[in-house]
Amino acid sequence: MKFSIHHQLPVLPNQKQEERIRDTIEQIKAAEDLGFHAIWQAEGHFYPLHSIISAPLVYSSFVASQTSRIRIGTAAVSLPVHHPLSVLEEALTVDALSCGRLELGVGRGGVPFQFVGYGIPKDEIDDRYEESLSIIEHGWKNGFVQANGKHFKIPKVDIYPRPQQKSPPISVVVRSEPGIREAASQGWPAIISLMIHRMNGNLAEMADAYYKSFREVDKRKPHLSVVVPVFVGESSKGVRATIERSVYDIYRRNFGGIVNYAILEQTAAAWGNADTVLSNLKAVKDLTKAEEIVGWFNLGGLVGHRETLQSMQLFAHSVMGRLND
Numbered sequence: 001m002k003f004s005i006h007h008q009l010p011v012l013p014n015q016k017q018e019e020r021i022r023d024t025i026e027q028i029k030a031a032e033d034l035g036f037h038a039i040w041q042a043e044g045h046f047y048p049l050h051s052i053i054s055a056p057l058v059y060s061s062f063v064a065s066q067t068s069r070i071r072i073g074t075a076a077v078s079l080p081v082h083h084p085l086s087v088l089e090e091a092l093t094v095d096a097l098s099c100g101r102l103e104l105g106v107g108r109g110g111v112p113f114q115f116v117g118y119g120i121p122k123d124e125i126d127d128r129y130e131e132s133l134s135i136i137e138h139g140w141k142n143g144f145v146q147a148n149g150k151h152f153k154i155p156k157v158d159i160y161p162r163p164q165q166k167s168p169p170i171s172v173v174v175r176s177e178p179g180i181r182e183a184a185s186q187g188w189p190a191i192i193s194l195m196i197h198r199m200n201g202n203l204a205e206m207a208d209a210y211y212k213s214f215r216e217v218d219k220r221k222p223h224l225s226v227v228v229p230v231f232v233g234e235s236s237k238g239v240r241a242t243i244e245r246s247v248y249d250i251y252r253r254n255f256g257g258i259v260n261y262a263i264l265e266q267t268a269a270a271w272g273n274a275d276t277v278l279s280n281l282k283a284v285k286d287l288t289k290a291e292e293i294v295g296w297f298n299l300g301g302l303v304g305h306r307e308t309l310q311s312m313q314l315f316a317h318s319v320m321g322r323l324n325d
Contacts, residue, residue, distance in 0.1 A: 002037040002292040010301040011048045023305040034316035038071035045114040057090040064098035076173035078109030081118040084132035100164030107173035140168035184213035189223035198267045207288040229269040230295035232314040236272035246300030274318035
């Protein structure tokens with residue numbers, strides 16, 4: 001099993017943008033030193049309490065300049081709000097600058113006001129996503145693009161730079177069983193979220209749907225990643241004192257409701273001392289047979305930089321190796 005980290009990068013009213021960016025880059029460098037496999041960065045528009053990274057591939061090019069080994073992922077580029085040629089060219093540029101370390105996570109996007117801002121009607125989202133993904137895949141594999149679709153009509157054009165990775169390193173971020181079946185039917189790696197599906201929800205059903213659909217069409221090994229809120233401390237009580245405000249804040253901002261920390265702790269996260277985190281992640285692994293756990297160490301963005309680094313260090317030293325035993 002591989003272990004990676006996830007960043008959303010919100011900036012709250014009492015925070016400074018430059019400090020949040022600096023701290024996040026330092027955490028990425030630390031993740032590389034600690035042996036994490038990849039960094040996965042979200043995309044957000046028009047709402048800094050969600051994320052200020054509106055151009056994740058531009059951000060990824062800077063991450064490439066600051067690192068040398070860790071893979072650099074987007075989770076995800078919201079394809080319906082972009083022109084596929086721009087996504088393809090930017091992705092290839094990041095792949096070249098990073099010497100083949102790009103992981104291009106894509107998705108439909110899940111925040112309605114982002115589509116409103118770009119003038120994308122709701123009934124065009126699926127078509128734009130599917131057309132864009134097809135164009136990006138073809139261009140990466142063949143070095144040129146030519147399209148005559150409903151939304152994108154492109155004369156034959158050559159694409160540069162040429163890819164470092166011959167196969168397009170595409171993963172699909174999904175939220176539903178139809179979505180994960182579609183990703184599997186096209187042979188793509190998939191990324192799902194424990195926050196959405198939960199251990200006592202449809203997490204196992206999502207994984208089963210993926211593997212069944214994948215094996216029906218592709219003989220390669222399927223690849224499923226699960227994003228898991230993670231925080232490791234000396235005690236569960238200490239962890240709760242450190243992250244509880246941040247946890248409640250993100251649920252209030254994004255979902256408009258009040259949540260029960262104890263229920264989240266048991267069903268939708270891996271928080272606590274090393275043994276507790278290990279136990280919860282083993283449960284996720286058993287339910288999903290995932291190839292990759294993507295740890296979200298600063299859920300909500302209110303956990304201090306020093307505390308986040310300490311948690312990552314504890315995870316790397318006390319959980320990683322034991323989970324693969």
